[in-house]
Amino acid sequence: MTPALAHLADALSAVLPPRALVTDPELIAPWLVDWRRRYHGRADLLIEPESTAQVQMVVRAAAQAGVPLVPQGGNSSMVGGATPPADASAAILSLRRLNRMRALDADAGLAVAEAGVILADLHAAALAAGRRFPLTLGARGSATVGGLVSTNAGGTQVLRFGTMRGLVAGVEAVLPDGSLHDGLSPLKKDNRGYDLNQLLIGAEGTLGIVTAAVLRLVPAVAVRAVAWVALASPDEALALLRRFQAASEAVESFELLPRESLAAVLAYLPDARAPIATDAAWHVLVEVTADHPADDPAGLVERILATALDDALIADATIAASETQADAFWRMRESISDAERATGPAAQHDISVPVDAMPRFMVEAAAACDARFPGTRASGFGHLGDGNVHFHVRAPRGSDPADWYAHQVPRVSAFVHDLVVAAGGSISAEHGIGQMKRAELERLSSPARMGALRAIKRALDPQLLFNPGKLVSFDPPVAG
Numbered sequence: 001m002t003p004a005l006a007h008l009a010d011a012l013s014a015v016l017p018p019r020a021l022v023t024d025p026e027l028i029a030p031w032l033v034d035w036r037r038r039y040h041g042r043a044d045l046l047i048e049p050e051s052t053a054q055v056q057m058v059v060r061a062a063a064q065a066g067v068p069l070v071p072q073g074g075n076s077s078m079v080g081g082a083t084p085p086a087d088a089s090a091a092i093l094s095l096r097r098l099n100r101m102r103a104l105d106a107d108a109g110l111a112v113a114e115a116g117v118i119l120a121d122l123h124a125a126a127l128a129a130g131r132r133f134p135l136t137l138g139a140r141g142s143a144t145v146g147g148l149v150s151t152n153a154g155g156t157q158v159l160r161f162g163t164m165r166g167l168v169a170g171v172e173a174v175l176p177d178g179s180l181h182d183g184l185s186p187l188k189k190d191n192r193g194y195d196l197n198q199l200l201i202g203a204e205g206t207l208g209i210v211t212a213a214v215l216r217l218v219p220a221v222a223v224r225a226v227a228w229v230a231l232a233s234p235d236e237a238l239a240l241l242r243r244f245q246a247a248s249e250a251v252e253s254f255e256l257l258p259r260e261s262l263a264a265v266l267a268y269l270p271d272a273r274a275p276i277a278t279d280a281a282w283h284v285l286v287e288v289t290a291d292h293p294a295d296d297p298a299g300l301v302e303r304i305l306a307t308a309l310d311d312a313l314i315a316d317a318t319i320a321a322s323e324t325q326a327d328a329f330w331r332m333r334e335s336i337s338d339a340e341r342a343t344g345p346a347a348q349h350d351i352s353v354p355v356d357a358m359p360r361f362m363v364e365a366a367a368a369c370d371a372r373f374p375g376t377r378a379s380g381f382g383h384l385g386d387g388n389v390h391f392h393v394r395a396p397r398g399s400d401p402a403d404w405y406a407h408q409v410p411r412v413s414a415f416v417h418d419l420v421v422a423a424g425g426s427i428s429a430e431h432g433i434g435q436m437k438r439a440e441l442e443r444l445s446s447p448a449r450m451g452a453l454r455a456i457k458r459a460l461d462p463q464l465l466f467n468p469g470k471l472v473s474f475d476p477p478v479a480g
Helices: 003-013 025-031 052-065 119-128 145-151 196-200 234-247 259-268 297-310 323-334 336-342 355-372 401-422 438-444 447-460
Strands: 069-072 091-094 101-105 110-114 168-174 180-183 209-216 223-231 251-258 282-290 316-319 346-352 377-383 388-394
Touching: 003 052, 025 091, 052 069, 052 091, 052 168, 052 209, 069 145, 069 209, 101 119, 110 119, 110 145, 119 145, 145 209, 168 196, 180 196, 223 234, 223 297, 223 323, 234 251, 234 282, 234 297, 234 355, 251 259, 259 282, 259 336, 259 377, 282 297, 282 323, 297 316, 323 336, 336 346, 336 388, 346 401, 355 377, 355 388, 355 401, 388 401, 401 438
Parallel strands: 069 091
Antiparallel strands: 101 110, 110 209, 168 180, 168 209, 223 282, 223 316, 251 282, 251 377, 346 388, 377 388
16 A cells, blocks of 8 residues: 555544445455456555545545545446556545435436435336336446446437436535535526536546436336337438337337347347347337326337338337337347357447438448458447447457457557547447547547646646546646
């Protein structure tokens, strides 16, 4: 442990309960590696406060000792955004003990959840009150509210409800000097200048440590229709999406995946069966919901699909006959990343392009990568309604994973990101920048953007102690 860390631990031992300070290497070890196991850090101190007031104590003591803090929730970052640096200079600040639901007002459609509340638990609390929180993702059993806010998380329901940014009505956060930003009042109108809540959303813990958030709830789903559709191309999928959107505002999800992704899932999941016997180059998973039991989303879906079949827009379709079958359809979609990872190493990209450009991008970018990097196999899947493509370039068969990630992935990712920028898109759709995309953000952003990001960071965190090495970098680095 560095002298600065030792000084911090001594200072905190006088004001925090003993269990809040963890120095056992075995207990710290699981929190040193990112979800994808691409980044490995070191830390000799893990701090687990139980309240916002304790977080303030930690931040003030760390600022005095000059110790960087890496905030962490469920450690489910896809871009190394919660992994401590490798030099063991930082302490991990875990928000997992801040796991209380402070309030839930079903009539107002608002919930106040602390940063450590797990997404699945938030879902359960909302449903118990006849409401729901309309954001979900594969890591809902481990992802926490603080992490979702700090990364502006997305998921499969962005098409209807937007990203986390649109679902947050207020934020409480501890700033780098230990002061408290109390932005929990859910005002519809607040014209007092810069919106600090929005500044903190998506900041990846580099500007403030989110300790609680006011979240918007919507009516619970009374009935839903989930359909699986086979079609020939992403262009046809977009045309089908437009038909659904013209007919209803209740289209909640519209997921597009290629034949290769479905094949990977069928090979990966035990006892999995293809939803449709028809072999097609592309597939769509669509969900339409209703808030009232008397509504008939299944009838709406059936009518739209029947017309699409008559018009030869789609090749085949089936509507889930039960909740069990609907869940099975969704399990296949949510297993794509794990299934493709099981097939071997790949360069994985979370990118976005304009919705109308997404069909062309998915086809042409895959062909461009296959041509540029012989032996690779590229394909994309994702949320067609919001332009989010999860674009994977799989390594040539027999590739050494270590060599692939160290030497080939940077070249592949730079090529993919250039294609994204040329299409008017973003190199990060819903996973953030973290440390994985920091250099690419610098390479592809304008001087105006990077200058503004650095100016904001320095203004709020002049010692550069909050989540060092993430989102923005400084050259030369400032010692903390």
